[in-house]
Amino acid sequence: MGKKLIAAVLFLLLPLSFAYAAGQDYPLPNPKDIMARPAFPKADQGLWPCSQCHSGMPVNYKIRKLTMMHQDVVLKHMPGGWCFDCHNPTNRDTLKLFTGQTVSFDQSYLVCAQCHGFIFKEWKAGLHGKRIGMWNGKKTYYQCINCHWPHDPKFKSIKPFPAPIRPADIK
Amino acid sequence: MKDKDEKKIEKRELKINRRTLLKGALAGAATTMLPLNRADASFKDFWESFFQKHFREMTVAEKQQVVQRLEQEYERKYKKAIQIGIEPAMPGVLFGYGLDLSRCIGCRTCVYACVHENNQSRDPQIQWIQVLRFKHGDLMNWEKAEKYYDPKQVPEPGYFYMPVQCQQCENPACTRACPTQATWKEPDGIVVVDYNWCIGCRYCMAACPYGARHFNWGEPGIKPADINPVTHYLGNRPRYRGVVEKCTFCIQRTRKGRYTACVEACPVGARKFGNLLDPKSEVRYAMEHKRTFRLKDDLGTHPKFFYFFDFEAGERFSG
Numbered sequence: 482m483g484k485k486l487i488a489a490v491l492f493l494l495l496p497l498s499f500a501y502a503a504g505q506d507y508p509l510p511n512p513k514d515i516m517a518r519p520a521f522p523k524a525d526q527g528l529w530p531c532s533q534c535h536s537g538m539p540v541n542y543k544i545r546k547l548t549m550m551h552q553d554v555v556l557k558h559m560p561g562g563w564c565f566d567c568h569n570p571t572n573r574d575t576l577k578l579f580t581g582q583t584v585s586f587d588q589s590y591l592v593c594a595q596c597h598g599f600i601f602k603e604w605k606a607g608l609h610g611k612r613i614g615m616w617n618g619k620k621t622y623y624q625c626i627n628c629h630w631p632h633d634p635k636f637k638s639i640k641p642f643p644a645p646i647r648p649a650d651i652k
Numbered sequence: 653m654k655d656k657d658e659k660k661i662e663k664r665e666l667k668i669n670r671r672t673l674l675k676g677a678l679a680g681a682a683t684t685m686l687p688l689n690r691a692d693a694s695f696k697d698f699w700e701s702f703f704q705k706h707f708r709e710m711t712v713a714e715k716q717q718v719v720q721r722l723e724q725e726y727e728r729k730y731k732k733a734i735q736i737g738i739e740p741a742m743p744g745v746l747f748g749y750g751l752d753l754s755r756c757i758g759c760r761t762c763v764y765a766c767v768h769e770n771n772q773s774r775d776p777q778i779q780w781i782q783v784l785r786f787k788h789g790d791l792m793n794w795e796k797a798e799k800y801y802d803p804k805q806v807p808e809p810g811y812f813y814m815p816v817q818c819q820q821c822e823n824p825a826c827t828r829a830c831p832t833q834a835t836w837k838e839p840d841g842i843v844v845v846d847y848n849w850c851i852g853c854r855y856c857m858a859a860c861p862y863g864a865r866h867f868n869w870g871e872p873g874i875k876p877a878d879i880n881p882v883t884h885y886l887g888n889r890p891r892y893r894g895v896v897e898k899c900t901f902c903i904q905r906t907r908k909g910r911y912t913a914c915v916e917a918c919p920v921g922a923r924k925f926g927n928l929l930d931p932k933s934e935v936r937y938a939m940e941h942k943r944t945f946r947l948k949d950d951l952g953t954h955p956k957f958f959y960f961f962d963f964e965a966g967e968r969f970s971g
Contacts (some may be wrong), residue, residue: 584714593832606751607934611921615909616933618726623921636920638805642760647800 507605515622518587535573557633567592593625684886707846718870719885730876737884739907741840750924750938754961756782757920758806758813765917769902770888771879773872780899816860818843818864818899819947819955829859841956842901846884852894861948865898
């Protein structure tokens with residue numbers, strides 16, 4: 482009787498354990514293991530910190546072409562989206578999640594994760610993007626913005642390395 | 653397609669049979685030919701390399717002795733200290749590789765990273781990785797594969813790219829073809845060549861269905877300054893004229909836990925490497941979540957090199 486009960490309980494628990502394993506996600510890598518983001522292109526031209534101008538400026542939510550500043554920022558990403566899908570209107574030195582939580586620029590991947598959940602999961606698993614270091618130990622993760630510029634994220638085409646020498650070209 | 657491949661197998665088996673007959677004779681010839689490819693060796697070195705045991709039969713002390721002798725030889729030849737590792741396979745590890753065809757842009761960054769890491773001859777040119785270009789819809793139409801594409805920019809619309817290197821078969825045809833046992837599969841699955849045993853008969857090259865083995869027709873042309881001095885006996889140590897070489901999954905790196913040079917160089921992150929026996933490894937993730945295939949798997953070679961692509965573009969944006 483007791484054995485049967487145990488067997489029955491185990492039998493009932495089995496699918497649950499499978500469901501648990503299937504739903505298990507890869508953990509977020511330790512921020513120390515994430516590659517540093519590149520410096521802002523115009524950091525040396527007084528663009529950082531952003532708050533030096535923005536702390537006293539009214540926030541403009543209107544979707545428009547910027548003319549007075551940041552003329553080079555033209556969104557080629559998520560049609561219909563706007564700066565404040567990612568940037569924080571109340572503290573321009575940070576980014577913001579849909580939940581309202583602020584995120585530092587060093588963790589912009591958390592912003593991307595909101596809309597690209599599937600890719601983000603694959604990134605954590607080591608499939609999307611790239612990791613360098615040890616296959617059996619410490620790795621450094623490239624973060625999204627190491628490969629995708631957030632305002633125009635399509636991976637840019639590059640010049641290929643030279644083709645191999647054709648046998649006919651060998652003297 | 654199928655018929656053709658079956659014929660190929662038959663042909664190969666025929667050849668192998670003929671080879672086994674030749675084996676004895678060639679093995680005899682091999683021992684006398686062996687040291688000739690290093691004419692600059694001193695008499696003592698000559699003598700020692702003449703009687704060098706098969707690498708797999710050596711004790712660690714014997715391996716160290718051989719490696720020491722070779723390091724001295726290399727130093728004389730290249731005027732540069734070259735360190736030769738003998739790290740054995742790690743227990744519980746079977747290396748596997750995944751390549752994401754929906755990401756690869758055909759830039760050949762991996763090709764040159766490999767050449768530098770693994771001391772391939774620059775002139776004459778030897779490249780362990782070959783990148784093939786196919787038109788969309790022409791996947792694995794080998795007659796139409798283009799190796800010499802040279803556009804200003806990649807990727808080119810309407811094409812995709814497939815890098816091919818040693819597929820590290822679980823059932824390799826090449827090792828069986830070798831009359832001197834100079835090439836074999838290691839316990840971690842890497843197919844290696846002992847350049848001091850290879851007699852340059854190139855049977856293995858004929859047996860390999862992937863064109864992944866390369867022959868040193870001449871003295872390898874590489875400037876001492878360009879030599880990567882961190883090497884492995886079974887990997888990227890400098891080669892000799894008249895020996896066969898191939899990708900070893902960067903044995904000098906991966907046996908120390910590091911990723912291969914091509915994985916780290918790929919700008920789009922299309923290359924994945926890890927332990928097939930570890931369910932958490934990224935190669936296993938690819939195998940379980942992607943559409944994967946292996947090159948010419950119907951030949952029974954069972955490559956440990958997996959190509960994969962996404963199930964459907966739509967899925968990528970979900971969530």
